[in-house]
Amino acid sequence: MSINTSVNIAGVTLKNPVTVCSGTFGSGMEFVEFTDLEKLGAVTTKGVASVPWAGNPVPRIAETPSGMLNAIGLQNPGIDVFCERDIPFLKNFDTKIIVNVCGHSTEEYVDVVKRLADQPVDLLEINISCPNVKEGGIAFGQKPEAAYDITKEVKKYAKQPVIMKLSPNVTDITEMARAVEDAGADAVSLINTITGMKIDINRRTFALANKTGGLSGPAIRPVAVRMVYQVAQAVKLPIIGMGGITCAEDALEFILAGATAVAVGTANFADPFTAVRVAQGIEEYMIRQGVKDINELIGAVR
Amino acid sequence: MSINTSVNIAGVTLKNPVTVCSGTFGSGMEFVEFTDLEKLGAVTTKGVASVPWAGNPVPRIAETPSGMLNAIGLQNPGIDVFCERDIPFLKNFDTKIIVNVCGHSTEEYVDVVKRLADQPVDLLEINISCPNVKEGGIAFGQKPEAAYDITKEVKKYAKQPVIMKLSPNVTDITEMARAVEDAGADAVSLINTITGMKIDINRRTFALANKTGGLSGPAIRPVAVRMVYQVAQAVKLPIIGMGGITCAEDALEFILAGATAVAVGTANFADPFTAVRVAQGIEEYMIRQGVKDINELIGAVR
Amino acid sequence: MAKFQEMGEVISQVCLCPGIFDLTIKAPQIAAEAGCGQFVAVYSKDAAHLLPRPISLCRINRQAGTIRLVYRVAGYGTDEFSRLAAGDSVRVFGPLGTGFFLSDKKAMIIGGGIGVPPLLETAAALSRRGMRRENIQIVLGYRNECFLKDEFEQFGTVYIATEDGSTGVKGTVIDAINANRLSADVIYSCGPAPMLRALKAYSEEKGITCYVSMEQRMACGIGACLACVCNSTEKDGHSQVNNKRVCADGPVFNAKDIVI
Amino acid sequence: MAKFQEMGEVISQVCLCPGIFDLTIKAPQIAAEAGCGQFVAVYSKDAAHLLPRPISLCRINRQAGTIRLVYRVAGYGTDEFSRLAAGDSVRVFGPLGTGFFLSDKKAMIIGGGIGVPPLLETAAALSRRGMRRENIQIVLGYRNECFLKDEFEQFGTVYIATEDGSTGVKGTVIDAINANRLSADVIYSCGPAPMLRALKAYSEEKGITCYVSMEQRMACGIGACLACVCNSTEKDGHSQVNNKRVCADGPVFNAKDIVI
Ligand SMILES: Cc1cc2nc3c(=O)[nH]c(=O)nc-3n(C[C@H](O)[C@H](O)[C@H](O)COP(=O)(O)OP(=O)(O)OC[C@H]3O[C@@H](n4cnc5c(N)ncnc54)[C@H](O)[C@@H]3O)c2cc1C
Ligand SMILES: Cc1cc2nc3c(=O)[nH]c(=O)nc-3n(C[C@H](O)[C@H](O)[C@H](O)COP(=O)(O)OP(=O)(O)OC[C@H]3O[C@@H](n4cnc5c(N)ncnc54)[C@H](O)[C@@H]3O)c2cc1C
Numbered sequence A, B: 001m002s003i004n005t006s007v008n009i010a011g012v013t014l015k016n017p018v019t020v021c022s023g024t025f026g027s028g029m030e031f032v033e034f035t036d037l038e039k040l041g042a043v044t045t046k047g048v049a050s051v052p053w054a055g056n057p058v059p060r061i062a063e064t065p066s067g068m069l070n071a072i073g074l075q076n077p078g079i080d081v082f083c084e085r086d087i088p089f090l091k092n093f094d095t096k097i098i099v100n101v102c103g104h105s106t107e108e109y110v111d112v113v114k115r116l117a118d119q120p121v122d123l124l125e126i127n128i129s130c131p132n133v134k135e136g137g138i139a140f141g142q143k144p145e146a147a148y149d150i151t152k153e154v155k156k157y158a159k160q161p162v163i164m165k166l167s168p169n170v171t172d173i174t175e176m177a178r179a180v181e182d183a184g185a186d187a188v189s190l191i192n193t194i195t196g197m198k199i200d201i202n203r204r205t206f207a208l209a210n211k212t213g214g215l216s217g218p219a220i221r222p223v224a225v226r227m228v229y230q231v232a233q234a235v236k237l238p239i240i241g242m243g244g245i246t247c248a249e250d251a252l253e254f255i256l257a258g259a260t261a262v263a264v265g266t267a268n269f270a271d272p273f274t275a276v277r278v279a280q281g282i283e284e285y286m287i288r289q290g291v292k293d294i295n296e297l298i299g300a301v302r
Numbered sequence C, D: 001m002a003k004f005q006e007m008g009e010v011i012s013q014v015c016l017c018p019g020i021f022d023l024t025i026k027a028p029q030i031a032a033e034a035g036c037g038q039f040v041a042v043y044s045k046d047a048a049h050l051l052p053r054p055i056s057l058c059r060i061n062r063q064a065g066t067i068r069l070v071y072r073v074a075g076y077g078t079d080e081f082s083r084l085a086a087g088d089s090v091r092v093f094g095p096l097g098t099g100f101f102l103s104d105k106k107a108m109i110i111g112g113g114i115g116v117p118p119l120l121e122t123a124a125a126l127s128r129r130g131m132r133r134e135n136i137q138i139v140l141g142y143r144n145e146c147f148l149k150d151e152f153e154q155f156g157t158v159y160i161a162t163e164d165g166s167t168g169v170k171g172t173v174i175d176a177i178n179a180n181r182l183s184a185d186v187i188y189s190c191g192p193a194p195m196l197r198a199l200k201a202y203s204e205e206k207g208i209t210c211y212v213s214m215e216q217r218m219a220c221g222i223g224a225c226l227a228c229v230c231n232s233t234e235k236d237g238h239s240q241v242n243n244k245r246v247c248a249d250g251p252v253f254n255a256k257d258i259v260i
């Protein structure tokens, strides 16, 4: 049976619906030794800002039941080194490039977006949802008006389609999705991490130096699937779904709930071969279930 | 070493800080065969409404990584049978009684609260946060103004101290806590479940008949601890902390984060002996760490 | 009724046919209390899987202090259990639920698929109480593999229906009843919902008592959480609505009391 | 450098002293690539525990295709590993990190507590490269139990410091160095942060090269997630800030390059 696994996100064709979550895969360099990046629909890079960021003090992570907390604090080498080093590296592979962008202010986001205008990248993912850094976007991601404004501003300068990445730390995710849709976003991705905390009862202190961190991993998958479903009912934008995907079955939950593509994050740590296996597993499911085109599955459960 | 494990919630003394989460323990009747209810600081009963509620269709639950989804839909026998049967049953034991109250409207809440006025119960817990039933309180629990109003109204008629139970499905939990504090609440409990969804990819349908359900269990503990910490910094009210407690160590995270008491929920299903073991384990920790009074631990991590 | 949590030692496990396992566990407190039609909650060792898996008691050996579970691998938990070997331990809680009330009337024991196992203890219990073989008619419906069939034969005459006709009558248990012109005064049954629905209709038509053992997703397993309800024909005394708890009021119900 | 994920067969596990275990695993691909000072990521079988546990290579046997891990039970994961027995399997990924760069200069190998194990392969490697015993001075600091001490003796002279003075010098490794008037041109060290900090100061004072093996909480273990950073004295080329990744740029650093 010949099957089609390719999907379309805002005019960009991904050979299969699987990418990785920003921040869990670097720029792919560390994974390339043992992973075939060309087996992925796209590589999504770690958030990059206009200048290098040092991030938070350590400990930056802690394990939690079926999940983890992170407060990396968006450490990144800045857009200049990123353009010189990471983009050329990724251009060696036949896969799409999604660049995740962060900033402390509208100006900083716009700086990065402008800098990327003439770069050979396929999609921009705007992280307005990182809950770790005080100025790292928390305001943009938790208020519909702010999300609208930043989307509008970014869209003015972006030469690539813009994916707005939504935070789950809101009362109503559909309100956020509608705001960025209204402002001209080309796609949404969700979910970012849920703010959490862990306390070390023996040392009587916070497990993370930053006190709070972002919860990710299988623990949050039901929340992510719910939000993807809600957003799929609320807006027409294509959705990249993520949050706790560990295998093809998990990815298919997101696709059936309405995601056009999916991203593997924390599971890359539990097993660095996960992302490629998810892509293969989706194909196997399609063969098993006699599904000729992945697009038939998108949003099929209502 | 003689140690004090008793805590005070709005003038009511609990012999130890451990109770159970509403809805996970019935009224204790099913647990009494093998659990000594007198080893608990209080028993918190399943949400009760002014009249019997039939709840949602089945399947009502699904397992998720380190957690579960439920959409029981607040099935309950109504306040009349509750007063005749459940309260007299619980009065046989030397433990405090916390009655969880639900309703479709302010009037329904008030009906139950009035009916309980002359009943020998110690505390009322007002569930404004159940995310399962459309009219089951979702509006009250997700808007500060609505939470303020219902608290004010309930306080007018309540003869027992009132605990307002907060929903985690909000952008800013401290805003909700402040609203109920301003309206005269005597305590808060948190967190209720986080709305989630699971999809059965083989049958291509929702795992729950209700589509969405409330996520509980260890998976959500980091979110619960974070919210308890935030609320402890924001208001002066005593806090009953809950969300994924499985052992004394977990309970102590909540206490150190600022909870005066804690409740064991989903873990009762994974092991019906959990609640009593948590109470014992806290005492052991205190002895091990040389803590004479549990009150020294409340909010000790800042 | 008393319930116990035991770290049961696995005495033996065998695979009866592809995907069907037969596990014997030492759990003397549970064995001492349990009756036919009751079940136990079996726990996964994996911390990510919180909820117990309800499995019916296929046999109870009070003297040896063992219980026997026959189950189909359906997902994570049952797959984990299927890897247990003699000497391993597994956490079990029980006995749970309300089992079969046995009468001295001429009986038809009717099992379908993975609903067959709990009826083995039921047949044994009837036999133990002195019911004659000819009054214990056993009708078992399978897809194809007739697991446990031979063991039933010691207690009564066994009639088989298979979906593919490879053994006995081709078709359902109702087809087997009709083909063999069976009749009885009481039915004890367990199996998939469509089968139980058919038996409820059949028993109403014939005017005989029919007990059905139901299945539902469970959390607490003891009647506290209200996860596992089925609809009752009348208002239920406990719930005050038309819902009964499969784990506590059942799993065995008189078919007339519930909507299937 | 190549990295491999292997389902390693446990060859043996022994308890060296209370809470310290010595685990030998068949993992031929990792063994073939690994060098002293590198580590492996060891995975829990429990689905609720996602992150790998980084454990240093205590010995590498290329011929037998085995690696040896000596570790302290510190929490859930190491407790789970301590129950592994010959024939069991365990998932490991490696070799990870940048290990010790060995020079031909007179060496002091300095280990503290659970930092001792990775230095055994380091001592062996120096010896294998033909360094004479007298140039391999081994200083080990313990609370009280001197695990692995005897094995070090085949490669060099061993000096011990214990907190309680039960063996060797009472005090720290610095006390042992001073008491034995040791000197060297290069230090290879691993241990708790205060010890490494003292050695950094000591080596700067003496003007000698000091390699330290650092620890930090890890998620990916391969340099991608930026969980495990330590502060670097100069701006790091990869990160463009004063952060180095312990899992990739380390765990072994030249002490002068980092802030301890
Ligand atoms: C009272 C009762 C008695 C039972 N007796 C038997 C028996 O004797 N032999 C046998 O093979 N099976 C029996 N079952 C069904 C058995 O409980 C399920 O097959 C089993 O729980 C599946 O678990 P899993 O982890 O393998 O599957 P998963 O799909 O991984 O389980 C996920 C969750 O769903 C629940 N679940 C899945 N399938 C069912 C189901 N059919 N019924 C209820 N819950 C389910 C599980 O308990 C678990 O909480 C019984 C069910 C009930 C309610
Ligand atoms: C490069 C490196 C090499 C190491 N080599 C050894 C060794 O050879 N022998 C040995 O006994 N220990 C070693 N450790 C420490 C070892 O990794 C931890 O003791 C172990 O991860 C604890 O896991 P746990 O599940 O038992 O504890 P838990 O506290 O249950 O672990 C929870 C989480 O915290 C992490 N964690 C806990 N303690 C540490 C720690 N000290 N350092 C880093 N992460 C930690 C775990 O990896 C896990 O993700 C090394 C650490 C690093 C970074």
Ligand SMILES: Cc1cc2nc3c(=O)[nH]c(=O)nc-3n(C[C@H](O)[C@H](O)[C@H](O)COP(=O)(O)O)c2cc1C
Pocket (backbone or CB within 6 Å): A021, A022, A023, A024, A046, A047, A070, A072, A074, A100, A127, A130, A165, A191, A192, A193, A215, A216, A217, A218, A220, A242, A243, A244, A245, A263, A264, A265, A266, A267, D219, D225
């Ligand atoms: C260590 C770590 C770093 C992350 N860094 C970023 C980031 O730089 N930008 C971003 O938008 N999201 C970041 N995220 C969030 C993930 O991209 C993803 O949205 C989230 O982890 C949920 O997916 P998961 O459960 O599969 O990990 C990070 C997550 C983790 C665990």
Ligand SMILES: Cc1cc2nc3c(=O)[nH]c(=O)nc-3n(C[C@H](O)[C@H](O)[C@H](O)COP(=O)(O)O)c2cc1C
Pocket (backbone or CB within 6 Å): B021, B022, B023, B024, B046, B047, B070, B072, B074, B100, B127, B130, B165, B191, B192, B193, B215, B216, B217, B218, B220, B242, B243, B244, B245, B263, B264, B265, B266, B267, C219, C225
């Ligand atoms: C099956 C089930 C039923 C519940 N019913 C109620 C209820 O009636 N009223 C209420 O306020 N909360 C109810 N809850 C929420 C719990 O009281 C608790 O807030 C939540 O489950 C988080 O705690 P846990 O993770 O320890 O279970 C219910 C939870 C579960 C799992």
Ligand code: FES
Pocket (backbone or CB within 6 Å): C217, C218, C219, C220, C221, C222, C223, C224, C225, C226, C227, C228, C229, C245, C246, C247, C248
């Ligand atoms: S499973 Fe809880 S009431 Fe039946």
Ligand code: FES
Pocket (backbone or CB within 6 Å): D217, D218, D219, D220, D221, D222, D223, D224, D225, D226, D227, D228, D229, D245, D246, D247, D248
């Ligand atoms: S653990 Fe991910 S960079 Fe080191």
